[in-house]
Amino acid sequence: MTLTAEQNRALRILADLHPTGCPDALMTYTHGFDIETLLSLTRRGFAGARREKIRVGDYATQVAHLRITEEGRRALMPLNTDEARRIAVNIATRGDL
Numbered sequence: 001m002t003l004t005a006e007q008n009r010a011l012r013i014l015a016d017l018h019p020t021g022c023p024d025a026l027m028t029y030t031h032g033f034d035i036e037t038l039l040s041l042t043r044r045g046f047a048g049a050r051r052e053k054i055r056v057g058d059y060a061t062q063v064a065h066l067r068i069t070e071e072g073r074r075a076l077m078p079l080n081t082d083e084a085r086r087i088a089v090n091i092a093t094r095g096d097l
Contacts, residue, residue, distance in 0.1 A: 003046075003075055004037075006033065006037050007037060007040065007041055007046070008076070009033075010027065010031070010033050010037055010038065010041060010047075011041065011046055011047070011068055011072050011075065011076055012076065013027070013031055014027075014047060014066060014067065014068040014072070015068050015072070015073060015076060018066075018067075019068070020067070021065050021066055021067030021068075022065070022066060022067075023052075023063045023064065023065055023066070024038060024049070024063065024064040024065075024066055025063060027066060038066060041066075041072065042066075044071075045069060045071045045072075046068070046069060046071055046072035046075055047066050047067065047068055047069060047072055048066070048067050048068075048069050049064045049065065049066050049067075050064070050065050050067075051063070051064060051065070052064075052065045
């Protein structure tokens with residue numbers, strides 16, 4: 001369940017700034033994410049996407065509306081103490097410290 005720094009940033013923005021979701025264009029143009037990062041989050045179940053029809057005057061189009069999932073929220077949670085201790089022991093026994 002490892003996230004890249006960019007995936008982590010995208011999930012944090014969805015969780016903190018857009019808890020009810022936002023259009024994919026907002027994530028790409030305003031926040032600077034490439035579409036592949038957003039697609040990887042939806043493929044892995046960390047974010048969901050649904051199509052929405054929007055109309056501006058006589059112009060109608062569809063946009064993808066992104067929203068963080070519970071799995072995405074869990075991925076952002078800090079490690080619990082037992083898990084952190086187990087990882088620290090593994091690193092120490094490998095000599096990575």
